Amino acid sequence: MLSSSTLPQELDIHPYDALAGLPGRSLLVFAPHPDDEVFGCGGILALAVDAGASVRVVVITEGDQGGDVRARREESLAAARVLAPGGGLDLEFWQEPDRRLALSERLVLRMRAAIASSGADWVLAPSPYEIHPDHRIVCMATCEAFVRAFSSSSDARLAFFEVGHPLFASHLVDITAVAGRKAAAMNCFASQLARQRYDEHVLAMNRFRSYTLGAEVTHAEALQVVSADDLRQGLGAVLRRVAEGVDRRLGLPREG
Numbered sequence: 222m223l224s225s226s227t228l229p230q231e232l233d234i235h236p237y238d239a240l241a242g243l244p245g246r247s248l249l250v251f252a253p254h255p256d257d258e259v260f261g262c263g264g265i266l267a268l269a270v271d272a273g274a275s276v277r278v279v280v281i282t283e284g285d286q287g288g289d290v291r292a293r294r295e296e297s298l299a300a301a302r303v304l305a306p307g308g309g310l311d312l313e314f315w316q317e318p319d320r321r322l323a324l325s326e327r328l329v330l331r332m333r334a335a336i337a338s339s340g341a342d343w344v345l346a347p348s349p350y351e352i353h354p355d356h357r358i359v360c361m362a363t364c365e366a367f368v369r370a371f372s373s374s375s376d377a378r379l380a381f382f383e384v385g386h387p388l389f390a391s392h393l394v395d396i397t398a399v400a401g402r403k404a405a406a407m408n409c410f411a412s413q414l415a416r417q418r419y420d421e422h423v424l425a426m427n428r429f430r431s432y433t434l435g436a437e438v439t440h441a442e443a444l445q446v447v448s449a450d451d452l453r454q455g456l457g458a459v460l461r462r463v464a465e466g467v468d469r470r471l472g473l474p475r476e477g
Contacts, residue, residue, distance in 0.1 A: 236392060237434070240392060240395065243265060245274060245341075249279070250345045253280075254355065260419060263407065266278070270307075275311075278313065280294075283317065300409040300410065330366075348386070349459070379449075393444075397437070400439065400440040404420065
């Protein structure tokens with residue numbers, strides 16, 4: 222019979238403090254579409270720029286299924302200027318097919334080259350829990366490319382961010398100081414906000430992510446930082462770690 226005494230406490234299963242930003246000199250973000258870089262981790266990017274870090278964003282698809290390609294590119298460029306008014310945020314557009322993105326060797330090799338050339342301390346990608354297939358493919362391709370780029374030990378770290386579906390957070394980043402700037406950057410995506418008020422959804426999720434952080438933190442972004450050892454065993458190993466964590470939350474016995 223299960224007993225409440227076997228259950229871990231809150232601090233053991235979810236962050237109750239937040240990072241002020243990601244430590245390091247360089248970030249590389251893989252965004253499936255023009256806007257995901259802002260919706261998913263715009264606050265983190267703004268904090269990194271403010272701290273003097275180099276930030277490179279690769280927008281994988283051209284976004285043609287969600288509007289005019291040129292307009293969407295201009296929206297991302299405008300949002301980058303809002304997040305980094307003094308510069309320091311570089312955007313690159315690969316123009317892969319929107320909603321027809323394939324998990325291919327070509328894509329993985331291109332991403333591996335981007336990771337290797339960036340010298341990034343952090344690589345950010347959408348989480349495997351995302352709804353949109355392009356998001357999930359970018360996640361899988363990033364994991365494979367990261368492992369190939371760092372076949373031996375490295376200080377670089379890979380983290381998943383959330384856009385359309387919550388993840389199991391291992392880290393929270395306090396974006397209170399730049400929440401207004403993130404909101405203004407999201408407002409640049411007029412073509413997308415005309416379809417649905419994604420900015421309101423994202424800010425609501427950022428507000429929710431401050432739930433465990435005290436009254437002084439109003440908005441936070443969540444990350445799931447994954448270990449290199451698990452990644453080398455494949456994305457399935459990462460998800461199994463999450464499943465083990467859920468079992469531990471409930472005090473369920475582990476098999477084997």
